[in-house]
Amino acid sequence: MTFIARVNPKYFAAIHQCAAKGDVRYYLNAVHIERHPSGGVLIVVTNGHFMGxxxxxxxWIDPARESVLLGSASKRLxxxxxxxxxxxxxxxxQLWIAEKFSLVSSQVETTEEPELFGETSHLTEKTELVDGVFPSWRKVMPSKRRTQVEPFPCLNGEYLEVFNKIGVLLSGQKQFGGGGIRLEASEGKGSVVVRFNHHELVDRFLGIVMPMHADPVESLLPEWAAPKDEDQKAA
Structure with missing residues (x-):
């Protein structure tokens, strides 16, 4: 057997939350693993509307490869x-990935590959590589933060719920979804950047959400909640 990639299993499961479910664009159901120029790998998943x-x-990834596109992972995996x-x-x-299967192992040492059904092997599951090209995810990366005073974009709440799950999975901390989510709008009508308020994750995880089309909201509060004149004067 020949393994072609290895990743942190917790990272893999967390980022997989952003994958599409049964999309005809099969590459959106997959997990993209690519070499990081400074060491290690990047794990990237998108459903076309948001990304983790x-x-x-x-x-680690096989030196002969620049990237691996792993098809949909089962619930068991x-x-x-x-x-x-x-x-x-x-x-x-560790999650070890081969061309026809993936192996979850408790073996911390990575100088030797784990045995397929050894004592440290938690699960060996059939998986398949996707023969396709993953979207060029760097093209949607914002270059500048929003500096003008503009209303915050309208976001799909389901995607924020997914990021909350990812924060809990990565941090093991249920309170505040893993320590809290930071949202920052990019320049113009671009994407919203998602990061976690957690010392180990703030520079490791990145989420991107494309805003929804929405009618403008002219006021900060609905009329019934706005403070009365006397309240404002007292304040």
Whole structure:
């Protein structure tokens, strides 16, 4: 057996939350793993409307490859990636990826490949590589933050809920969705950047959300909630 990539299983399961479900554009159902020029790998997933990306500094990809596009992961595989402990009572440490299968292992040491059904192997699951081209995700990266005083864009609440799940998965902290979510609008009518208010994740995770079309809202509050004149004077 020949493994072609290795990633942090928790990172993989978290970023997979951004994948499309059964989209005819099969590459949107997949997980893109590419080499990071400074070391490790980047894990990137998008459904075409929002995106999650993660730098795994300890990840690895076969030197003969620049990227790997792994097809839809099963619920069993994702569950094994996020389990607290496997059958050996140890937490999952690595997700090893081959052309026809993926292996979740508690083996921390990566100088030797794990045995397919060894003591440290939590799950060996059939997976397939996608023969296609992943979207050029860097093209949607904003270059400047918004500086003008403009209303914040309208966002799909379902995507924010997904980012909340990702924050909990990555941090193991349920309170405040993993420490809190930072949202920052880019210049003009561009995308919204999502980052986590967590010391280990703030520079490793990146989310991008495309805003929705929405009618402008002229006031900060609805009329019934606006403070009365006497309240404003007292303030």
């Amino acid at each position: 990306a993660m730098h795994d500094p300890d990840g 994702l569950s094994a990636c996020t389990a607290r402990r496997g059958a050996d009572h140890e937490p999952p440490a």
